[in-house]
Amino acid sequence: MKKAAVYIVSLLLLAALAEWIVLLRAPIDPCRLAAFLACLSLVLGAFVAFTDQGFVDQLRERARGSVGAALGMPLLLLVPYFIFALGTGTFSARGLAKLTAYIVAPVLLLLPDRLDRAAPGGHRTCPERSEGPPLQAIGWRDFAAMLAVAVPVPAHGLRGIWVWPEDLYFFRPLYSVCVGAYGFMVIRRLEGVGYRLTFRRTDVAGGFGHFVGFALLAIPLGYLLRFIHFHGHAVTSMALASQASSAGHAIAVPGELRLALEFLATFAGI
Numbered sequence: 001m002k003k004a005a006v007y008i009v010s011l012l013l014l015a016a017l018a019e020w021i022v023l024l025r026a027p028i029d030p031c032r033l034a035a036f037l038a039c040l041s042l043v044l045g046a047f048v049a050f051t052d053q054g055f056v057d058q059l060r061e062r063a064r065g066s067v068g069a070a071l072g073m074p075l076l077l078l079v080p081y082f083i084f085a086l087g088t089g090t091f092s093a094r095g096l097a098k099l100t101a102y103i104v105a106p107v108l109l110l111l112p113d114r115l116d117r118a119a120p121g122g123h124r125t126c127p128e129r130s131e132g133p134p135l136q137a138i139g140w141r142d143f144a145a146m147l148a149v150a151v152p153v154p155a156h157g158l159r160g161i162w163v164w165p166e167d168l169y170f171f172r173p174l175y176s177v178c179v180g181a182y183g184f185m186v187i188r189r190l191e192g193v194g195y196r197l198t199f200r201r202t203d204v205a206g207g208f209g210h211f212v213g214f215a216l217l218a219i220p221l222g223y224l225l226r227f228i229h230f231h232g233h234a235v236t237s238m239a240l241a242s243q244a245s246s247a248g249h250a251i252a253v254p255g256e257l258r259l260a261l262e263f264l265a266t267f268a269g270i
Helices: 002-025 030-049 053-065 067-088 093-113 140-150 171-187 201-224 237-250 253-268
Strands: none
Touching (some): 002 030, 002 053, 030 067, 030 171, 053 067, 067 093, 093 140, 140 171
């Protein structure tokens, strides 16, 4: 739990820094921006926390000891939404109902098997439920829970929830990962399920190689198609500073924010 708290606090501090930078450049409502960044930080904090095995083990123990805890813990994912909706003035009872149903549905499907662990050969690993036929490693509840997590995102079932500055998409896959991780890693207690966030030199080399390859093809092609035009005049530092200072007035703020967030989502692979 300590690592999860560190993740969340660190992301909140980064959000405060990001808000300060954005407010220096653009006239955005600071309360709405703070609510948006706080919501994003909390959701990303949960997303990162599920990479910590110690955090997952603590959630497993609490879920195993109480049905109320098993069902109530995922509802903490509603806290970021309340911060977002109340802070931006976009609260919707329908949006809250859809998000609550999305969180609760897979948990309810997997809850009857929370004392079991999937094992090769379908043998039960929990002595309290050793009577009766053995539980198969993957059952119909697992498939139903997978569908409950996966289908609403591409089917646009989560539209109309995060709607400032417009209907935002990237919250949907983030919530999908968190709900799926809780359902199958905590409630279902499947081994070998999860994800990690790692930094590898091969990723940097691969990304740089793809960038160079794209540039070698795209820049000449763009020049031939007159999409890119090279200017012959010299650019001074004063001119660059002047353009940078006026960029915030020349570009609409929601567009800037959307472009930055789409880049972040693409970089994160969501």
